[in-house]
Amino acid sequence: MIVLFVFAVLLFVAALVTIFASKKITKPLMRGLLPTALLVFAVLLAVVSCVRTVPTGHTGIVTTFGKVEDVTYEAGVHFTAPWKSVVNMDNRNQKASIDLSCFSSDIQEVAVTYTVNYQIEKANAQTIYKQIGIDYYNTVIVPRIQEAVKSVMAKYTAETLLSTRAELSSQIKAILIDKLATYNIEVIDTSLENLDFSDAFTDAVEAKQVAEQKSKQAKIEQEQKNMEAEAAAERAKIEAEAEAAVAKIAAEAELEVVKIQADAAEYAGQKDAAIIVQVRDILAKDPTKLDDEDMHNLLLYYY
Numbered sequence: 178m179i180v181l182f183v184f185a186v187l188l189f190v191a192a193l194v195t196i197f198a199s200k201k202i203t204k205p206l207m208r209g210l211l212p213t214a215l216l217v218f219a220v221l222l223a224v225v226s227c228v229r230t231v232p233t234g235h236t237g238i239v240t241t242f243g244k245v246e247d248v249t250y251e252a253g254v255h256f257t258a259p260w261k262s263v264v265n266m267d268n269r270n271q272k273a274s275i276d277l278s279c280f281s282s283d284i285q286e287v288a289v290t291y292t293v294n295y296q297i298e299k300a301n302a303q304t305i306y307k308q309i310g311i312d313y314y315n316t317v318i319v320p321r322i323q324e325a326v327k328s329v330m331a332k333y334t335a336e337t338l339l340s341t342r343a344e345l346s347s348q349i350k351a352i353l354i355d356k357l358a359t360y361n362i363e364v365i366d367t368s369l370e371n372l373d374f375s376d377a378f379t380d381a382v383e384a385k386q387v388a389e390q391k392s393k394q395a396k397i398e399q400e401q402k403n404m405e406a407e408a409a410a411e412r413a414k415i416e417a418e419a420e421a422a423v424a425k426i427a428a429e430a431e432l433e434v435v436k437i438q439a440d441a442a443e444y445a446g447q448k449d450a451a452i453i454v455q456v457r458d459i460l461a462k463d464p465t466k467l468d469d470e471d472m473h474n475l476l477l478y479y480y
Contacts, residue, residue, distance in 0.1 A: 226259040234269040236302035245307050249299075264311060266302040270365055271295055275319060279327045285335035290371035291326055293318070293353065293364060301361035309360065317360050325352040338372060345369055 229250065231237035237250030240262045250263060257263070274292040281287055295318060297305055309316050329348045333341060346369040354364045 223259070227256050229255045229257055229261075229263040231255065231263065231265055235265040235267055236299045238264040238266055238303055238306045240264060245303065249303055264306060266297065266306060266311065268297055268299050268302060271314075273314060273318070274370070275322055277323060277326050279330040281333055281335040281338060282331055283334045285374060287330060287335065287338065288371070288373040289326055289330070289369070291322055291349070292368040292370050293322060294366040295357070296363045296365055297361065298363065305361055313360070313362065318357065318362065321353060321356045325349045325356065328352070335374060342369060342372065 229237065231250045231252045233252045235252060237255065239246040239248050239250065239257065241258075241260060246261070255263070272292065272294050274290060277289045277291060279287045279289055297313075305313055326349055329345055329352070330338065333345070338345065346367060349369065350364065350367040353367060357364055
């Protein structure tokens, strides 16, 4: 803007020179129009050289020949001395991604894509510009991200990195919040977007997973066979116990039948003995004294 102001001064001087030299110009129109145009153009350039604009979401840092002034500008249009410059510092939520190459604790190379959302406060914009400059992202943020990511990755083996992704992201974020706070930079959020391993390691992990899957499948099949064998043994045991119980019941029933038959035979023998005694008593009587009942009993016992 100082260049515009110098140019405006030169035009103003040229307009004054033209006014004093206008007596030599024969045409009245040119004699009045040229100085007026030069003066108007000089004034416009002078005004433009004093105008500064600060976009929304930015803080204007005022400098005079490189020296930072104590005043800052909010978003909008401002008028200032033409020899003063305004550097716009972005206060909005900014997002940046960085690709890194790291090593795990077992010396496996890991390609990482890390994203960070950061912001600077209006109150700290002037301090950041004084201490770091406008390119604070490359000067401060990128080195701190590299340091944090690589230091955390080196604590884990390549295999555990896959299962502790959320833990990794939390640890890196905590380190960045602490480190960047010393530079008045606020970390809003971070994301560990990508973890990529070498082809050899990926193939080894896949082979291990396949082997573990097969081992689990074989274990399940063996357990199923053991369960089937146990079930078969249990069925055989139950069937043997059932057969033994049936045999016992049959033996007891047969024994009961034999006992009943023996009791019946004993009863029949006792009855026959009683009949023989009765017949013998009847026959021992005098034949002439046999009555009808005796004859009836003899015929009954006979038949």
